[in-house]
Amino acid sequence: MNNYKIGYEQLTPPEKKAYGIFEKAFSSCAKSVDSSAINRSVDVMKVLQVALGDNPRVIYFNKTQIKVSSSLLGGKQIHFCGTYSxxxxxxxxxxxxxxxxxxxxxxxxxxxxxxxxxxxxxxxxxxxxxxxxxxxxxxxxxxxxxxxxxxxxxxxxxxxxxxxxxxxxxxxxxxxxxxxxxxxxxxxxxxxxxxxxxxxxxxxxxxxxxxxxxxxxxxxxxxxxxxxxxxxxxxxxxxxxxxxxxxxxxxxxxxxxxxxxxYIKSGCYANTLSQIDEIFTRYAKSKTQVVRLRVSDRIAIPEPSDTFLAQKLIDISSHYRGGSSIQFGWNKDTRCFFALYT
CATH class of the missing domain: 3.10.620 (C8orf32 fold)
Incomplete structure (x- = not known):
């Protein structure tokens, strides 16, 4: 159905055959697929998810209601429920x-x-x-x-x-x-x-x-x-x-x-504490209202990290903006800091 098959490229030959069966079903807006022709070692639901992932144009059924039943030939019948007319x-x-x-x-x-x-x-x-x-x-x-x-x-x-x-x-x-x-x-x-x-x-x-x-x-x-x-x-x-x-x-x-x-393209990725200062200084001088920073996981930041970074930004900004107040947030998983001058 398309030529952008990243998921397909990761599959084994038997899985690719199953993928092809699902794609054929998608192209005809089929309500179900008989998996009896699919090698029994294949995880059909895994392959189905990969096929759907590669084919975002598939919109004709309810993707939250995919059901499985046993077919007459001993395989599985995959039902695409909630299909539209x-x-x-x-x-x-x-x-x-x-x-x-x-x-x-x-x-x-x-x-x-x-x-x-x-x-x-x-x-x-x-x-x-x-x-x-x-x-x-x-x-x-x-x-x-x-x-x-x-x-x-x-x-x-x-x-x-x-x-x-x-x-x-x-x-x-x-x-x-x-x-x-x-x-x-x-x-x-x-x-x-x-x-x-x-x-x-x-x-x-x-x-x-x-x-x-x-x-x-x-x-x-x-x-x-x-x-x-x-x-x-x-x-x-x-x-x-x-x-x-x-x-x-x-x-x-x-x-x-x-x-x-x-963050890398914009020069907002810090590998050292001194780079955090440099990035915050650049923002303070620019007069922009939004501050974005991502911190390398190699840097140990004092806890609580959000408060530490916010105070550092306020201290640096005071030299260029006078008394500044900010709203801020910190994502500990991505190590991304966001602040908005108010």
Whole structure:
């Protein structure tokens, strides 16, 4: 269905055969798949998730209600519940094609020249236009079913402007693919907005010969809390995202680079305490209202870290702005500090 198959590339030959069966089913909007032709050693649900991750245009059924039953031939029957009618599917596909084309044209008018600029345009667009569907998350966690199935796919995010993590990830993937990037959805778990780990989805993208993790969902939430763009989970590596995300690392290529991280590209990444001072000084002199900093995990910061960094920023700012007050936050997992002069 598409040529951007990062997930597919990680599969074994028997798994790739199963993947092909699922893709064929997606292309015909099938309501079920008989897995009797699939090697019994294959974890069909794992492959299904990989196939859905590579194909963000699949929007014709309720992704929270995939059921399994035994088939007459001894295999498994995979049921895609909550499928829409043919006319609904046709209308929804037309709508999302139109929206994706319109968004892409809008972003290209910004004249993004580099890979970094193009991906940042997508990232900021989603923060500007998509709201996290907290009501859907609450309902799904409580009832194990969906109140609004569209919040789990790209249609919900791009057409209705409201989605949860898998819908937001599908939207990012779809727009990135439209711009020519290989991008997939990673299914795993994470700690955001929960006590402990719970199911979560985010993206993995290939730029040239390098791979990066992107979690637009968490930065969308931060954006709506502060009304300022957030980039904590933009183009990070395995080690960085592994602090608060879990997934089967064997299903994804290694992400070893962070050269496209906002903090590195913007000179806001500190490897030493003196670099923190230098970055804060630059912000204080610039008169900007927003301060962003990421601190290397090699630096020991006195506890409480947020208060230490906030006071350091206030002390430095006093030399250039007089008496300054700030609102601030600190993400201990990403080691990102955010402050807003008030």
């Amino acid at each position: 043919s006319s609904q599917i046709r209308r929804m596909n037309q709508e999302i094609d139109k929206v994706v084309s319109s968004i892409t044209e809008e972003l290209l008018l910004l004249n993004p020249l580099s890979d970094y600029d193009k991906l940042m345009c997508i990232y900021e667009y989603l923060q500007d236009h998509v709201v996290y569907d907290s009501k859907e998350l609450e309902y799904t966690c409580k009832h194990g079913s969906s109140l609004n199935p569209k919040s789990h796919n790209a249609y919900g995010a791009l057409v209705e402007k409201r989605a949860v993590c898998d819908g937001i990830s599908a939207a990012f993937s779809l727009l990135a693919q439209e711009m020519g990037y290989s991008c997939t959805i990673v299914s795993g778990s994470a700690t955001f907005m929960t006590n402990g780990f719970s199911s979560h989805a985010w993206n993995l993208i290939r730029v040239g010969d390098k791979y990066y993790h992107i979690d637009a969902t968490w930065d969308i939430n931060h954006y709506h809390q502060t009304n300022e763009y957030s980039y904590e989970y933009f183009c990070v590596n395995d080690d960085s995202i592994n602090t608060d995300h879990n997934w089967d690392i064997n299903t994804t290529p290694a992400c070893n680079y962070e050269d496209l991280s906002f």
